[in-house]
Amino acid sequence: MHFISKNEKETLAFAEKFAKKLKGGEMIGLTGDLGAGKTVFVKGLAKGLGIKENIQSPTFLLMKVYKINLRSKMSDVRSLVHIDAYRLSRGEELTDIGVMDWLGKKDTVTVIEWIENVPGIFNENKIIKIKIDFGEEKEGRILEIK
Amino acid sequence: MLILGIETSCDETSMALVREEEGKLEVKKNIVSSQIKIHSKYGGVVPEVAARKHVETIFSILEEFVEDRKKIDVVSVASGPGLITSLLVGAEVARTISYVWGKPLISVNHVVSHIYANWLKEKTPSPNPSPQGRGIIEFPALCLVVSGGHTELVLMDNFGKFKVIGRTLDDAAGECFDKCAKILGLGYPGGPAISAYADKLKVKSEKLKVELPRPMINTPDFNFSFSGLKTAVLYKVRDLGKKSFGESVRREMAFEIEEAITEVLVSKTIKAAKKYKVKTIMLAGGVSANKNLRKKMGEAIKVELPNTGYQIPDIQYCTDNAAMTAAAGYFYAKTGKFTPWEKLKVDPNWEL
Numbered sequence: 142m143h144f145i146s147k148n149e150k151e152t153l154a155f156a157e158k159f160a161k162k163l164k165g166g167e168m169i170g171l172t173g174d175l176g177a178g179k180t181v182f183v184k185g186l187a188k189g190l191g192i193k194e195n196i197q198s199p200t201f202l203l204m205k206v207y208k209i210n211l212r213s214k215m216s217d218v219r220s221l222v223h224i225d226a227y228r229l230s231r232g233e234e235l236t237d238i239g240v241m242d243w244l245g246k247k248d249t250v251t252v253i254e255w256i257e258n259v260p261g262i263f264n265e266n267k268i269i270k271i272k273i274d275f276g277e278e279k280e281g282r283i284l285e286i287k
Numbered sequence: 288m289l290i291l292g293i294e295t296s297c298d299e300t301s302m303a304l305v306r307e308e309e310g311k312l313e314v315k316k317n318i319v320s321s322q323i324k325i326h327s328k329y330g331g332v333v334p335e336v337a338a339r340k341h342v343e344t345i346f347s348i349l350e351e352f353v354e355d356r357k358k359i360d361v362v363s364v365a366s367g368p369g370l371i372t373s374l375l376v377g378a379e380v381a382r383t384i385s386y387v388w389g390k391p392l393i394s395v396n397h398v399v400s401h402i403y404a405n406w407l408k409e410k411t412p413s414p415n416p417s418p419q420g421r422g423i424i425e426f427p428a429l430c431l432v433v434s435g436g437h438t439e440l441v442l443m444d445n446f447g448k449f450k451v452i453g454r455t456l457d458d459a460a461g462e463c464f465d466k467c468a469k470i471l472g473l474g475y476p477g478g479p480a481i482s483a484y485a486d487k488l489k490v491k492s493e494k495l496k497v498e499l500p501r502p503m504i505n506t507p508d509f510n511f512s513f514s515g516l517k518t519a520v521l522y523k524v525r526d527l528g529k530k531s532f533g534e535s536v537r538r539e540m541a542f543e544i545e546e547a548i549t550e551v552l553v554s555k556t557i558k559a560a561k562k563y564k565v566k567t568i569m570l571a572g573g574v575s576a577n578k579n580l581r582k583k584m585g586e587a588i589k590v591e592l593p594n595t596g597y598q599i600p601d602i603q604y605c606t607d608n609a610a611m612t613a614a615a616g617y618f619y620a621k622t623g624k625f626t627p628w629e630k631l632k633v634d635p636n637w638e639l
Contacts, residue, residue, distance in 0.1 A: 175466055176518040180457060198458045198514065200465075201436030202297060202370045206635065237340055239372035279522065 144284040145276060152178050152273075152282055153185035160189025165218045165248045168263060170256035173273030178282055179254045182273065183223055186252060190218050199225040199254075204240055219248040226255040232262035288620065289315075291352065291359045291384070292613030295377030296369030296397045297436060300344040302352055303609035304359070305407070307617050313408045317603075317610040318351055320344045341376035349380065361625075362390045363616020365397040367637030374633035385628040394626045395615040396637055398437060399449060401571040402430045403618060404600040404611035424598055425566035431556045433580075434572035434606070435461035435476075438552075440509050440559050441639065446618050449639045452559060453509025460548055461574045463513035467520045467544045471537055478577055484541035485579075497523060497539045499547045501554075509559045516547055549580045553587050560592055567596040576605040 146152045169186075171179040184196045192207050199205045207221045222243050229235060241262075244251055256263070256270075270287040288307040295301070300320040306313050320341075352359075364381035367374060385392040405424065428443045438455035458466070461478060468477030473484055499519050502512045520540065524532060560568050568588055574580065581599055588597045604611055619625075 174521075175470060176521040180514065195456055197455060198462060200462050201434075201459060202368075202635075204370060206371070238370065239375075242372075 142286050144286070146178075146282045146284060147276075147278060148280040149178065149181055152181050152284070153188070155284065156182045156185025157189035160186045160250075161216065163190070163216060163218055163250050165216075165250060166246070167250050168244070168268050169250070169252040170263070170268045170270050171252060171254045171273065172257050172270070174275075177273040177275065179273060182271070182284075183252055183254070186250075187221055187223075190216055190221055190250065192221060196223065199223050200227050203228070203235075203238065204243070206243060217248060218250050220246075220250075222249055222251040224251065224253045226253060226258040229255075229258050232259040235259045235262060288360045288617060289355075289358050290613040290616045290620070291355075291362045291390070292609035292611070292616060293362065293364040293377045293381050294397075294400070294607055294609040294612045295341045295345065295373050295380075296365050296367070297373055297607065299607040300341045300348060300376075301607065301609035301612075302345075302348045303613050304352065304355060305610055305613035305617065311408055312406055312614050312617060314604075314610045316351070316355075317608055318348050319606075319608050320348065341373055345376060345380055356388050359388070359390055361393055361616060361620050362388075363393040363395055363613050363619070364631070365400055365612045365615075366394040366631065367397060367634035369397055369633075369635055371633060371635040374635060378631055378633045382628045382631050385631075391620070391625045392628050392631060393616045393619045393624060394631055395612060395619055396639060397612075398432055398439065398441070398639060400611040400615040401432050401434070401437075402441060402443065402449075402569065403614040404571055404604040404608075405430070405569045405598050406618075407601065407604055407610060407614055409601045409604070423596070424569070425596060427563060427565045428567040428569055428598075429556065429560050429563060429565040430569040430571050431552060431575070431584075432572045433460045433552060433570070433574035435459055435465065435574075437572055438511050438513070440556065442559075442563055442565070447622055447624075451639050452563070453511065453555065455511040455513060457512055457514035458517065460511070460513055460552060461572075463517055463548060464544070464574070466517045470517070470520050470524055471540055471544075473537075473541070478574060481541045481545055482577060482579065484538055485545045488538040488542045495539050495543060497536065497543045499523070499543050501547055501551050504551050504554050509555050511551060511555065513548065516544070520544060545577075545579055549577070549583050552580060553583050556584065557587050557591055560588075560595060565595065567598055568592075569598045569600075571600060571605070573606040575599060576602050 205223045272285040274283045292303040303317040304315040430441045432439045438459045440453040442450045465477035468480045474480040
């Protein structure tokens with residue numbers, strides 16, 4: 142499916158709505174060039190899951206974990222794992238740093254930016270793939286979801 | 288007091304010895320993984336990304352400190368914020384040393400450690416010393432902590448009294464340098480690469496063809512945003528097209544990127560310094576090694592806040608290192624903030 146976004150605000154709103162469908166246990170792989178808006182998508186996703194904290198880019202630290210308040214009735218998801226493979230070039234680098242210990246839990250949603258940089262470590266069939274391309278309008282984006 | 292510092296919060300594995308005498312802190316030894324060759328039995332030279340394999344790196348560094356074990360008084364370890372798996376390595380080593388060598392243990396905050404690098408004796412003489420004298424840091428002080436992973440304005444009312452009054456809402460300043468450099472096809476790390484390219488621009492007074500935004504420069508808060516600057520650079524490169532994107536435009540872009548980032552950082556720092564009436568302004572973190580940021584901040588302070596002191600850490604203690612962790616350990620120890628080894632915990636999201 143496709144979604145055409147005119148600007149950052151629309152991408153945020155789309156991601157927030159997308160988050161409501163998540164039940165926990167999902168893995169989302171985000172691809173798209175620098176500046177495409179991957180972290181913007183995650184900001185919307187976090188808001189939709191009931192996370193109040195501001196989502197900063199995890200490029201430097203590679204992984205950030207956000208806990209979702211138990212009282213939040215927005216969904217059954219209890220934590221969001223935000224991974225950024227921008228600085229990596231092999232799948233093993235992610236396993237080397239021990240990130241895998243934090244994945245696969247039923248109440249956790251995992252989102253991985255630059256998933257194409259770490260091939261071969263995630264089960265391709267279980268990943269929701271979202272590709273963000275630049276649209277025709279200056280600030281426009283096309284989101285393709287598989 | 289002789290303090291052993293251990294720092295593994297992100298990419299760098301580092302250990303250091305800092306001696307305190309009459310309140311003065313002197314670095315005796317400081318080993319950072321990216322600067323050394325690791326013994327071949329642990330896997331040879333550590334490349335940039337694999338440096339995260341702290342487990343392999345830390346033992347060859349630890350060997351260099353075994354001879355000092357009798358003289359060490361306390362062990363200080365950075366236990367957050369950072370990458371949890373990296374933090375755990377430093378914490379386990381610190382815990383073991385504390386137990387086996389019988390040394391008191393101190394758990395320190397990584398961001399606070401960056402700030403305390405300003406108290407190391409090996410510091411850059413201040414271009415605008417405090418009216419009380421060179422090297423004297425008077426409170427309240429304001430520190431701009433800028434690196435690849437952090438961009439924070441921290442108010443320091445006294446030793447151990449910190450408050451974050453502003454931070455980036457998305458990308459860190461150092462990350463912005465890195466990603467803009469990538470878009471321009473320059474090297475890594477992006478900060479030094481962009482600076483070197485900006486320096487090649489000969490006529491700087493002329494009106495440039497490239498103009499970039501100064502994100503959030505006029506907002507009333509003390510927060511930052513650098514993600515949009517990266518996107519603006521991307522749009523400029525795209526609009527210019529391959530044909531007109533030659534060397535001279537690239538130099539202009541590099542210059543303007545550095546201008547945009549440093550201008551926002553300086554402007555917000557000065558504004559915060561005025562509001563909180565601070566007596567000293569400090570820099571810390573990897574991006575504080577940036578020559579133009581150091582210079583611009585100094586000039587702005589001289590003009591706008593001539594009675595405010597200005598302190599910057601020595602270049603080698605800007606990026607992640609354990610000397611700063613040891614320095615922080617001294618100040619924690621002074622107030623008796625020890626952690627029994629059984630109770631040491633890492634906190635990847637440790638907020639000040």
